[in-house]
Amino acid sequence: MTSVVFMGTPAFSVPILRMVHEEGYEVLAVVTQPDRPVGRKRVLTPPPVKDEAIRLGLHVIQPEKLHDSSELDEILSLNPDIIITAAFGQILPKKLLDAPRLGCINVHASLLPKYRGGAPIHQAILDGEEKTGVTIMYMAEKLDAGDIISQREIAIEETDDTGSMFDKLSILGRDLLKDTLPLIVKGKNERLKQDETKATFAHNISREQERIDWSKDARTVFNQVRGLSPWPTAYTTFQGDNVKVWAAKMGLTSTNAEPGEVIKINKDSFEVAAGDGKSIAILELQPAGKKRMTAEEYLRGTGSKLAIGDKFE
Structure with missing residues (x-):
C-alpha cells in the first residue's frame, strides 16, 4: 500500500483528501495550517481540511512554520512514499521535498506555467480568461515551477465567480489526481518541464485590488467583482461609506455619464456608468454596517433614496 502525507488547508483541498483516503492509500498524517480566529468575534476555527481529517480518523499536524520545526521532524520520521499538497499555504523545505521516494506533488488550480502563486483562480477571472484548469506537478524549491505531470482544463463561464470556480476546480483536481496517482505509483507518468x-x-x-475604479471599462469592473467574490470582495464608496459589491452583471445601457454615476434604477438592480460608456448592473451589495442584500432589497430600504446622478467613488 502506498503511504501518503497529505498537506492542504482550505475547502478546495477537502474533496482531494477524501478521494485519497477512499482510494485506499495509507494516509499517515494530514498537515494543515493552525486554527485561526474567524469573524468579528474572532472565534478560533480549524481549517476545513482539519475537520475532514478528524472525520476520517486521520492524524493531524498543524505547524505554524515548517522550517526547522518539530513538526517537520515528525513528518520526516513518517517516511511516506509520496507527499501530496493542495493549497497548503506554506513553502516546503528542501529536505522535505527530497525525502519521499515518489516525490512531492502539488494539485495547483491553473494551467501552469500560467498563474503561479497563491491566487490563480482569482487572477484568471480578473484577467477575463475564458478557461483555466488544474495542473498536477512535482514540487520544486522555486514557486510552482516543478515539472508538469498532468493537466486538465475547464471553461470559465460568464456566470462564474471565484467561489464557483473554486468548487469546480476542486472536483476537477480530485478527479485528475485520482487518474494520475496510479501512474505515479507505477512509474509510468509523464514529466514535462515548464516553459x-x-x-x-x-x-x-x-487591498488596493479590491477597490473598484469606475474609470475602467465595464468588462474590467465586471471581472473584478466576480473575481473577488465571495472573497475578499470588491468595494466602492457611496456618500463616504464603503459598500461591498458581491454580484453584478454587464449592463445594457450606453451612457455619456461620468464614471461611477447611477444611470438607471431597475426593480432588481441599478446601473452604474463605467469609463467606456457602458454600464455595470449591481445585483448584490453590502452597505457599511449592514448585511449582504440583493439590489432589490437595498432599493426597497435605505437605498430607496438612490437617485439617477448619484455617484459611487
Whole structure:
C-alpha cells in the first residue's frame, strides 16, 4: 500500500483528501495550517481540511512554520512514499521535498506555467480568461515551477465567480489526481518541464485590488467583482461609506455619464456608468454596517433614496 502525507488547508483541498483516503492509500498524517480566529468575534476555527481529517480518523499536524520545526521532524520520521499538497499555504523545505521516494506533488488550480502563486483562480477571472484548469506537478524549491505531470482544463463561464470556480476546480483536481496517482505509483507518468518564458504570476490579492475604479471599462469592473467574490470582495464608496459589491452583471445601457454615476434604477438592480460608456448592473451589495442584500432589497430600504446622478467613488 502506498503511504501518503497529505498537506492542504482550505475547502478546495477537502474533496482531494477524501478521494485519497477512499482510494485506499495509507494516509499517515494530514498537515494543515493552525486554527485561526474567524469573524468579528474572532472565534478560533480549524481549517476545513482539519475537520475532514478528524472525520476520517486521520492524524493531524498543524505547524505554524515548517522550517526547522518539530513538526517537520515528525513528518520526516513518517517516511511516506509520496507527499501530496493542495493549497497548503506554506513553502516546503528542501529536505522535505527530497525525502519521499515518489516525490512531492502539488494539485495547483491553473494551467501552469500560467498563474503561479497563491491566487490563480482569482487572477484568471480578473484577467477575463475564458478557461483555466488544474495542473498536477512535482514540487520544486522555486514557486510552482516543478515539472508538469498532468493537466486538465475547464471553461470559465460568464456566470462564474471565484467561489464557483473554486468548487469546480476542486472536483476537477480530485478527479485528475485520482487518474494520475496510479501512474505515479507505477512509474509510468509523464514529466514535462515548464516553459519559463510563458510563466505568469498570481500573487495574493492586495487591498488596493479590491477597490473598484469606475474609470475602467465595464468588462474590467465586471471581472473584478466576480473575481473577488465571495472573497475578499470588491468595494466602492457611496456618500463616504464603503459598500461591498458581491454580484453584478454587464449592463445594457450606453451612457455619456461620468464614471461611477447611477444611470438607471431597475426593480432588481441599478446601473452604474463605467469609463467606456457602458454600464455595470449591481445585483448584490453590502452597505457599511449592514448585511449582504440583493439590489432589490437595498432599493426597497435605505437605498430607496438612490437617485439617477448619484455617484459611487
